[in-house]
Amino acid sequence: MKMTGAEIFIECLKREGVRYIFGYPGGVILAIFDLLYDSKDIQLILTRHEQGAVHAADGYARSSGKPGVALVTSGPGATNTVTGIATAYMDSIPVVVFSGQVSTPLIGNDAFQEADIVGISRPCTKYNYLVKDVKDLATILREAFYIATTGRPGPVLVDLPKDVTASKTEFIWPEKVQIRSYNPTYEGNRWMITQAAHLIAKSKKVVILAGGGVILSGGSKEVRELAEIIEAPVTMTLMGLGSFPGAHTLSLGMPGMHGTYYANKAIQESDLLVAIGVRFDDRVTGKIDAFAPHAKIIQIDIDPTSIKKNVRVDIPIVGDVKRVLTVMNKILKEEVREQWGEVRKAWLRQIDEWKSERPLSYTFSNEVIKPQFVIEKIYELTKGDAIITTEVGQNQMWTAQFYKFEKPRTLLTSGGLGTMGYGFPAAIGAQLANPNKLVIDIAGDGSIQMNIQELATAVLNKIPVKVAIINNQYLGMVRQWQELFFNKRYSYTHLDTAPDFVKVAEAYGAVGFRATKPSEVEPILKEAFKIKRTVFMDFIVDWKEKVYPMVPAGAAIDQMLFEEPEEKPEKKLKAVK
Amino acid sequence: MRHTISLLVENKFGVLSRISGLFSGRGYNIESLSVGETIDPAISVMTIVTSGDDQIIEQITKQLNKLIDVIKVVDMTELDHVEREMVLIKVAPKQEHKAEVLRLAEIFRGRIVDSSQKTYTIEITGDEKKIAAFVELLKPIGIKEFVRTGKVAIARESIKKE
Numbered sequence: 140m141k142m143t144g145a146e147i148f149i150e151c152l153k154r155e156g157v158r159y160i161f162g163y164p165g166g167v168i169l170a171i172f173d174l175l176y177d178s179k180d181i182q183l184i185l186t187r188h189e190q191g192a193v194h195a196a197d198g199y200a201r202s203s204g205k206p207g208v209a210l211v212t213s214g215p216g217a218t219n220t221v222t223g224i225a226t227a228y229m230d231s232i233p234v235v236v237f238s239g240q241v242s243t244p245l246i247g248n249d250a251f252q253e254a255d256i257v258g259i260s261r262p263c264t265k266y267n268y269l270v271k272d273v274k275d276l277a278t279i280l281r282e283a284f285y286i287a288t289t290g291r292p293g294p295v296l297v298d299l300p301k302d303v304t305a306s307k308t309e310f311i312w313p314e315k316v317q318i319r320s321y322n323p324t325y326e327g328n329r330w331m332i333t334q335a336a337h338l339i340a341k342s343k344k345v346v347i348l349a350g351g352g353v354i355l356s357g358g359s360k361e362v363r364e365l366a367e368i369i370e371a372p373v374t375m376t377l378m379g380l381g382s383f384p385g386a387h388t389l390s391l392g393m394p395g396m397h398g399t400y401y402a403n404k405a406i407q408e409s410d411l412l413v414a415i416g417v418r419f420d421d422r423v424t425g426k427i428d429a430f431a432p433h434a435k436i437i438q439i440d441i442d443p444t445s446i447k448k449n450v451r452v453d454i455p456i457v458g459d460v461k462r463v464l465t466v467m468n469k470i471l472k473e474e475v476r477e478q479w480g481e482v483r484k485a486w487l488r489q490i491d492e493w494k495s496e497r498p499l500s501y502t503f504s505n506e507v508i509k510p511q512f513v514i515e516k517i518y519e520l521t522k523g524d525a526i527i528t529t530e531v532g533q534n535q536m537w538t539a540q541f542y543k544f545e546k547p548r549t550l551l552t553s554g555g556l557g558t559m560g561y562g563f564p565a566a567i568g569a570q571l572a573n574p575n576k577l578v579i580d581i582a583g584d585g586s587i588q589m590n591i592q593e594l595a596t597a598v599l600n601k602i603p604v605k606v607a608i609i610n611n612q613y614l615g616m617v618r619q620w621q622e623l624f625f626n627k628r629y630s631y632t633h634l635d636t637a638p639d640f641v642k643v644a645e646a647y648g649a650v651g652f653r654a655t656k657p658s659e660v661e662p663i664l665k666e667a668f669k670i671k672r673t674v675f676m677d678f679i680v681d682w683k684e685k686v687y688p689m690v691p692a693g694a695a696i697d698q699m700l701f702e703e704p705e706e707k708p709e710k711k712l713k714a715v716k
Numbered sequence: 717m718r719h720t721i722s723l724l725v726e727n728k729f730g731v732l733s734r735i736s737g738l739f740s741g742r743g744y745n746i747e748s749l750s751v752g753e754t755i756d757p758a759i760s761v762m763t764i765v766t767s768g769d770d771q772i773i774e775q776i777t778k779q780l781n782k783l784i785d786v787i788k789v790v791d792m793t794e795l796d797h798v799e800r801e802m803v804l805i806k807v808a809p810k811q812e813h814k815a816e817v818l819r820l821a822e823i824f825r826g827r828i829v830d831s832s833q834k835t836y837t838i839e840i841t842g843d844e845k846k847i848a849a850f851v852e853l854l855k856p857i858g859i860k861e862f863v864r865t866g867k868v869a870i871a872r873e874s875i876k877k878e
Contacts, residue, residue, distance in 0.1 A: 261734060262741050266784045269730075286784065320726060320787040444778040447771065 144273040144304040145170035148237075151280040153180050154312060157208050159199065159571050160184070161192035165212020166252060167301040168239030172210075184571065184600055187592035189216050191564035193223020194590065196234045198565030201551045202526050203572035204357070206233040206287050213239040214252030217298075218259065222558060224294045225263040229555025230378060231355060233292040235283050236260075242302040243271060257298050265293030270300065273308045285316040290323030291442040292355055323441060327458030327466065335413075335437045335454045336470040340477050342411035342435070344486045345371040348394070348423075351378030351554065352416015352440055354547040358461035359383065362415060364468050370483040371413070372490055374402040376423055377539055378554040379416065385543030386523070391490070392499065395423040396690045397536040401493035403688075403696040406431050408489070414438040416460045419449040420555070429695035439463050497701065499540050501684070508657050510534070510609045510680040514541040516660050517579060517607060520668065525577040526569045528552065528562040530586030532616035534609045536686045538581045560589025566604040567597050577605070577668060584610040584637050594647035597673040605667050605674045608640055611682040619685045623700070644675035653677040718747070719773050720799060720869045723762040723780060724788040727753060731785045735762065738783065744768065744776055748801075750866035759787065763868045792869040799869045802841045805854060806861040808834050813857045824850045835860060 142150065148171055152160070161184045164172045175183045186192040189211045196207030211220055217238035227234040241250040246269075257269045266286050268279050279297060287295040339345060349362050359382045366373045366389050373383045374391040383390060391402035406412065412434040417423070424430040427449060435453040438446050439460055446455040456463055501511040514537050517527075523545035529535040529552040544550050551569055553561040566580040580587075587608050597604055609615075614632040621629050641651030650672050652663045660678065667674040688699040725731050732751060739746050747765040754761050766776060773791065780789045792799070809817050817836055821828060826840035840850055844867070851859070 257730065258733070261730075261737055318784065321784050442782070444775065444782050448775060 140310060141307045142310040143170065143307050144270075144276050144299070145174050147273070147276050147308070147310050148280065148299070148304065149174050149178060149181065150310060151277055151312070152208065155280075155284045156205070157181055160208045160210045161186055161195040161199070161568065162210035163189050163192055163212065163216060165216045165239060167241055168210065168212045168216075168299070168304070170301070170304040171237075171299075183210070184567075184596065186564065186596045188590065189219035190223050190560065191567075191590050191593045191596065193220045193234060193236060194226065194558075194561050194564035195568035195571075195593075195596075196236070197223060197227045197232050197561075198528060198551050198568030199572045200227075200232050200234055200568075201565070202548050202569035204548065205572070206235055206284055207568060208235050208237070210237045211239065212252065213241055213256075214254045216252075217256035218254050220296075221260060221263065222556075224260055224296065226553050226556045226558040226561055227294040228263045228265070230351060230553065231292050232294065233287040234294040235287050236294060236296045238296060238298050239304075240269065240298045240300040243300045244302075246300065256296065260296045263294070264296050267296040267298070269298040270303050273303050273306045276303065276308075277311060278313050281313045281316050282318060286318070286321065290321070291352075324443075324457045325441070325459040325462055327439065327456045327463035329466065331454060331456045332463060332467050333470055333474075335456060336467055336475050338411060338435060338437060338454060339369055339413065339471065340475045343482060344405075344408060344410040345369060345483070346391070346405045346409040346412050346434075347371050347373040348376065348406070348412055348414045348417055349373055349379040349382045350376040350415065350417030352460050353379055353382035354416075356416065356441070356460040357547075358416070358459075358464055359547045361461055361464035361468060363387075365413075365464055365471070368468060368471050368479065369477075370479040370487065372405055372487070374398070374405065376417055376420070376554070377552060380539060380550045381544035381547045382416075384545045386545065393539050395420075395425065395696060396692075397540065397686050397688065398423075398690075398696070399499055399540070400497035400688055400699060401490055403690070403699065404493045405490055406434070407695070407697045409434045412436045415464070416440060418445040421449075424449060425690050425694055425696035425698075497688070500702075502702070504681065505657060507681045508654060508660060508678055510611065510678075510684050511537050511541050512657060513607060513609060513660055513678050513680065514538055514581060516664055517581070518542045520661070520664055521577060521579070523549070525549065525579055526551065526566075526573060528566040528569060528578070528580045530562040530580070530582045530589075531557045531559045532583050532586060532614065533611070533619065533684075533686050534581050534583040534586065534615075536616070537609070540686075559586040563587060563590050563604070563606060564593045564596075566606070567593060567602050570602045570604050580604060580606045582606055582608045583615060584608055584612060584640070585614045585634055587640070588637070591643065594644065594649055594673065594675075598648040601672075603671045603673060605676065607664075607676045608678060609680055610637070610640070610677050611680050611684070612637060613682055615682075616686070622685070623689075624691070640675050640677040644673070649673040649675055651675045651677065653679065655679045717769070717773075718765060718767045718793075720792040720797070720867060721764045721766060721777065721780070722790045722792050722869055723764065723786055724754070725760050725762060726785040726787065727758050727760040728785060731760070734783055734785060735764075735780070738779055739766070742775075742779065744772065748864075748866035750868055763866065765867050790871070792871065796872045796874075797869050798872060799843050799867050800841055801844065801847060801865055801867045802839065803847055803851075803862065803864040804829070804837055804839055805851070805859055806835050806837045807854055807857055808860045809836070809857045817854070817857060820850070820853055826850070
């Protein structure tokens with residue numbers, strides 16, 4: 140049967156199992172939007188900015204494991220997706236972005252709303268396509284989803300010229316995808332895995348470092364199994380939070396720049412680091428030459444380029460985390476069988492000492508809301524059973540520290556690119572993928588204003604996401620750096636002209652709450668979680684509060700700064716259990 | 717250290733920019749690059765000369781392998797291989813040097829591919845050292861124009877079998 144490019148597009152997406160497309164219309168993409176007008180299987184969620192569309196698709200993907208899809212027009216529509224695409228690229232998220240393009244004869248002529256989006260997005264996509272002939276369309280769409288979701292996942296962009304969507308061809312669904320030059324390695328080398336198991340058996344001070352790759356491969360169960368077999372503590376990178384239960388006795392929380400004292404200490408003192416699905420970002424390693432100086436390193440990753448990129452590695456294992464660990468755990472249980480408890484006793488005791496020496500803490504106040512207190516309360520009330528998105532900065536780090544993520548895919552945060560404005564649209568995408576879950580964006584007053592227009596999207600589509608704005612009237616993380624490293628010169632970080640967020644929410648038809656006192660925090664959260672509507676909560680917090688511990692950029696990760704004693708009256712010290 | 721890396725890639729538009737973009741985006745150096753179709757018109761072969769320490773070269777080959785359009789990556793420097801480059805040199809010798817130019821061309825097995833009243837154009841093929849030596853000798857005589865293809869390389873069969 141002959142079909143137009145637009146019809147083929149819809150048919151292929153249906154067959155790929157796409158339920159939602161996040162998008163924004165425009166001139167050259169109208170043929171597809173026209174079909175979406177009465178599509179029953181696929182619903183278009185109209186965002187209010189193309190960046191929001193891609194972040195929403197990203198949130199959908201992170202929370203569900205299924206690819207997220209965005210559809211935009213050419214030129215500015217396409218260029219507005221770039222931040223969203225780069226965000227997904229840095230965190231290896233399967234997002235497929237379709238952009239309209241001017242008709243093929245016009246390409247290169249500087250036509251109205253023309254941009255070379257394939258050229259622009261090349262360094263921030265896993266792959267991208269310009270469809271030049273409608274005959275190639277079905278194959279390209281199939282490949283786009285295949286590439287986005289296999290191996291190390293990542294965003295793929297497909298540029299669709301107007302004439303390609305309009306012209307007709309015979310529709311042939313490619314049953315199989317075959318790309319001769321693309322064959323990700325899933326099975327780890329068995330000999331290497333055995334070597335790794337024996338090295339684990341020989342080592343005493345073992346630390347497991349779990350990253351985003353664990354979540355992407357669905358290997359959380361296997362990581363937990365490994366940790367429990369060998370009785371080794373686990374520290375999770377920002378992207379890895381949720382890959383191992385945060386409240387587990389073997390959990391060390393997050394390492395690195397704003398990591399826990401005990402996670403950083405453990406890494407620095409360890410004799411073996413088992414790195415699983417991590418890429419050793421500079422925020423994790425600190426000064427690279429001083430990172431884990433006594434440790435041998437086993438690294439498991441599906442992407443060979445992640446191995447030995449930043450740190451030396453003694454046993455590299457290329458493969459899918461889940462499959463590699465399944466084999467490794469079996470070897471450990473059946474072939475190695477150590478008396479782990481005995482081997483690990485002294486090490487775990489040492490870690491307990493570090494834990495009690497410097498727990499994560501902040502100074503509670505009765506007068507002013509501490510930002511950490513809001514996040515603790517959110518954790519208490521949800522018991523970890525919620526999907527949390529964050530913006531970027533202090534709100535993100537406090538969330539990583541004070542919310543104990545129990546399950547994978549419950550923290551959606553822009554870890555690699557650090558994109559302000561990510562959390563709110565991502566929450567919208569996550570809520571659509573998880574209609575029965577509580578989805579909360581923990582935001583800052585700066586970040587939320589970067590995609591606040593998506594309030595319209597949430598309200599119109601009755602998406603009941605909750606946004607907790609940690610409002611300190613500052614770009615807090617930048618202000619913190621200015622305070623510590625730039626002589627307290629707060630150059631352009633004071634946001635003293637922020638809007639009234641309650642009124643903004645109400646203007647869009649959402650619900651707005653404000654808390655100025657600690658006693659108001661819990662009732663407002665409870666109320667917000669009950670309402671089946673979009674809610675903005677404006678928490679006016681102590682602007683002086685900083686994220687601690689902190690490793691200054693370029694220092695070794697055990698060179699940490701802590702809250703100054705004079706800021707912290709001992710008797711009010713509140714430890715986090 | 718300098719490495720000669722040979723790539724088999726899909727012969728599609730945009731592939732060259734993916735590869736050059738990888739080098740520029742990650743701060744790797746390209747000293748020379750040559751591209752051409754193979755016997756199979758769907759596949760091109762690229763020869764890239766780059767430099768870096770072992771860790772950088774390892775990253776370069778891994779990153780190249782990761783590109784979807786790259787079919788095969790071979791670091792020729794690790795193998796016994798043959799390298800060749802062709803240069804075309806236009807010289808404008810004084811009358812008394814003309815014979816010298818022809819003699820040098822002959823010694824280096826170059827060919828005169830164009831001559832005018834004032835100039836000779838010499839084609840010469842060889843490895844890096846031979847070309848460098850030839851150029852050095854011609855310099856005092858006066859090189860007017862100089863173009864080179866960039867290196868191509870192929871592994872020696874006897875070594876490949878092992």
